[in-house]
Amino acid sequence: MGAGRAGTVLAMAFDRAGIEVAAVASRRPDEAARLAGRLGRPAEVVARAEDVLDRAEVVWLTVPDDQLAPLASGLAAERGRWPGRVAVHCAGRFDRSVLAPLRATGADLAACHPLAALARPAPDPLRGAAAAVDADPGARRRVRALALRIGLRPVTLAPDRRVVYHATCVLAGNLPLLLLAAAERIGGDAGLPAALVAGLRPLLEGALANATALGTAAALTGPAVRRDRGALTAHAAALQRIDPAVARAYRAVSALAGSARSAGAASA
Numbered sequence: 001m002g003a004g005r006a007g008t009v010l011a012m013a014f015d016r017a018g019i020e021v022a023a024v025a026s027r028r029p030d031e032a033a034r035l036a037g038r039l040g041r042p043a044e045v046v047a048r049a050e051d052v053l054d055r056a057e058v059v060w061l062t063v064p065d066d067q068l069a070p071l072a073s074g075l076a077a078e079r080g081r082w083p084g085r086v087a088v089h090c091a092g093r094f095d096r097s098v099l100a101p102l103r104a105t106g107a108d109l110a111a112c113h114p115l116a117a118l119a120r121p122a123p124d125p126l127r128g129a130a131a132a133v134d135a136d137p138g139a140r141r142r143v144r145a146l147a148l149r150i151g152l153r154p155v156t157l158a159p160d161r162r163v164v165y166h167a168t169c170v171l172a173g174n175l176p177l178l179l180l181a182a183a184e185r186i187g188g189d190a191g192l193p194a195a196l197v198a199g200l201r202p203l204l205e206g207a208l209a210n211a212t213a214l215g216t217a218a219a220l221t222g223p224a225v226r227r228d229r230g231a232l233t234a235h236a237a238a239l240q241r242i243d244p245a246v247a248r249a250y251r252a253v254s255a256l257a258g259s260a261r262s263a264g265a266a267s268a
């Protein structure tokens with residue numbers, strides 16, 4: 001249920017792994033049909049989300065995080081159709097209890113958050129990625145087995161660790177791209193040569209390759225880790241004139257250099 005980015009990537013991965021995607025439901029039927037059309041084996045497109053229940057043993061709820069609780073409440077009305085079925089969501093922030101309204105129906109509940117950026121289905125972003133799993137005893141084996149079949153590495157995560165876990169995912173997976181987008185925009189706005197602006201993404205890729213080869217702390221470079229206060233002050237002043245919000249972000253992230261280095265020293 002939910003034919004967006006995560007739903008599409010998961011459904012295509014199940015399909016490739018020979019696991020039948022029996023039915024697809026989404027708020028917009030055309031999106032459900034688009035997803036179904038990308039699968040090798042036909043999947044039924046159903047108009048009402050609850051109609052998935054007659055067709056599937058494991059129901060993946062791949063809707064936005066804030067839609068999970070209301071969707072679970074609505075689906076809880078279908079009492080007789082849940083016993084023996086598993087409802088699993090993919091949100092990082094929530095444990096399985098966000099689906100609690102379904103518990104009274106006899107469904108087993110689970111959360112399985114792929115630790116991957118699911119913006120496009122190919123090349124397969126799930127293969128080799130970890131997945132944070134929290135599951136009722138009755139769902140654990142099935143969800144782990146499905147995750148393994150599509151190349152995920154399931155890792156059990158305690159419910160009280162989920163929010164901080166998800167914050168780490170956003171810090172590592174999303175915020176660097178916001179910084180890159182800001183750098184590209186400011187480079188363009190400042191009239192820098194296009195070839196230099198185009199070099200910013202490879203710069204980030206190179207830094208990531210260094211982090212893979214050397215470890216994150218050892219790969220850090222730049223004025224913040226060199227404690228070059230003159231450069232930091234000049235950069236912040238230049239950014240302040242173009243975009244004060246970016247200048248604030250620059251100062252805030254630069255202030256992390258000390259803790260990043262000591263974390264590296266502690267783990268070295």
Ligand SMILES: NC(=O)c1ccc[n+]([C@@H]2O[C@H](COP(=O)([O-])OP(=O)(O)OC[C@H]3O[C@@H](n4cnc5c(N)ncnc54)[C@H](OP(=O)(O)O)[C@@H]3O)[C@@H](O)[C@H]2O)c1
Nearest residue numbers: 002003004005006026027062063064065067090091117118
């Ligand atoms: N994308 C990622 O990188 C990623 C990674 C790991 C986990 N996740 C998790 O995966 C889940 C989905 O995220 P996403 O990125 O795939 O979001 P998304 O691209 O916005 O897709 C959500 C889909 O759900 C549909 N939808 C919304 N409310 C619905 C409802 N009440 N009933 C049925 N369908 C509904 C949306 O339809 P409309 O288009 O009509 O709104 C849309 O097709 C979230 O829990 C997210 O945390 C995402």
